[in-house]
Amino acid sequence: MPSPSDSYIHIHHKNTDLYSLQELPESHTWTNINDNTLTYNNSEKGSNVNVPVIDLNDPNASKLIGHACKTWGVFQVVNHGVPLSLLDDIELVGLTLFSLPSQQKLKAARSPDAVSGYGLARISSFFPKLMWSEGFTILGSPLQHFRQLWPHDYNKYCGIVLQYDETMKKLAGKLMWVMLDSLGITKEDLKWAGSNSQFNEASAALQLNSYPSCPDPNRAMGLAPHTDSTLFTILYQNNIEGLQVKHDGSDGGSGWVTVPPLPGSLVINVGDLLHILSNGFYPSVLHRALVNRTRPRFSVAYLYGPPAHVEICPHAKLVGPSRPALYRPVTWDEYLGIKAKHFNKALSYVQLCAPSISNVCLM
Numbered sequence: 001m002p003s004p005s006d007s008y009i010h011i012h013h014k015n016t017d018l019y020s021l022q023e024l025p026e027s028h029t030w031t032n033i034n035d036n037t038l039t040y041n042n043s044e045k046g047s048n049v050n051v052p053v054i055d056l057n058d059p060n061a062s063k064l065i066g067h068a069c070k071t072w073g074v075f076q077v078v079n080h081g082v083p084l085s086l087l088d089d090i091e092l093v094g095l096t097l098f099s100l101p102s103q104q105k106l107k108a109a110r111s112p113d114a115v116s117g118y119g120l121a122r123i124s125s126f127f128p129k130l131m132w133s134e135g136f137t138i139l140g141s142p143l144q145h146f147r148q149l150w151p152h153d154y155n156k157y158c159g160i161v162l163q164y165d166e167t168m169k170k171l172a173g174k175l176m177w178v179m180l181d182s183l184g185i186t187k188e189d190l191k192w193a194g195s196n197s198q199f200n201e202a203s204a205a206l207q208l209n210s211y212p213s214c215p216d217p218n219r220a221m222g223l224a225p226h227t228d229s230t231l232f233t234i235l236y237q238n239n240i241e242g243l244q245v246k247h248d249g250s251d252g253g254s255g256w257v258t259v260p261p262l263p264g265s266l267v268i269n270v271g272d273l274l275h276i277l278s279n280g281f282y283p284s285v286l287h288r289a290l291v292n293r294t295r296p297r298f299s300v301a302y303l304y305g306p307p308a309h310v311e312i313c314p315h316a317k318l319v320g321p322s323r324p325a326l327y328r329p330v331t332w333d334e335y336l337g338i339k340a341k342h343f344n345k346a347l348s349y350v351q352l353c354a355p356s357i358s359n360v361c362l363m
């Protein structure tokens, strides 16, 4: 992942211990959270409003994933090959970390201009209200921070994180090819997949998220609406619902749809860089996390991106006279800089043409 200086703006950590509050403070009170919520497990006039669940071993996986990326920008994957014990292990790291006393966690606080460490959601600076969550970002080795958190046990927790990272990297490489295949892009068509076409040089970060139970969940926001600045994200959520994606309904309106936790499944969501690479065919999905009154929620996002030197642009195979390139080339580093300034408008800052008027270039 990119250099620290281009990460999200750091804001001072307000040391609010969410675990001890009996009432929602004004600083954390949001309005209109429950507007536009569609229900899942519901089919309206034959059109299914469930986020697709795809078996990675299905012979049709590529086609199904392509359809899911085009219509939803998100899907859940089962039979992904990641051992359930590893998902349990990473959850244990997160739960152990977030249940440390505040002063201990603050020893590993994300410092100004850094990406790694403990703190508020990195998107907090774009919103007037604070979110009901805390996070821990890992870029590279967590050793330094883990030593501060656990002077004795850091090796054990480091080992789990490294193993999780390695396993996700393999799965991400596999998913990358399935997604590219679904776009008609073959190994010969992509220059930057590296030796054995395994995306060994790909960059990634891990984001651990904790959402304590909340005294007033209908007016609190776990993680505010955003798209990820990744190629795609692999998300493990514990068995507590909270993740929602914005989806266009059959009536032309759009609303929030819950992504129900399925034990052992992983959520894959399209990020802004795959949106660009696919020339807008696979839209990055707006998503958010809600909280609840009784059950603490935990998630871990594997944020997957291209090697640092690679410029992502609409692939030549997806560009033609009837659909010119919609975006200019951009590295992950540069894109994160744009996102840090313009947040959810970032894509429009690298846009060349408007998709709806595809022949009219704006720049």
Ligand SMILES: O=C(O)CCC(=O)C(=O)O
Residues within 6 Å of the ligand: 207, 209, 223, 228, 235, 237, 242, 243, 287, 288, 289, 298, 299, 301
């Ligand atoms: O906790 C979740 O379900 C979502 C987390 C997320 O969107 C992120 O870390 O970018």
Ligand SMILES: [Fe+2]
Residues within 6 Å of the ligand: 226, 227, 228, 233, 287, 301
């Ligand atoms: Fe996200």
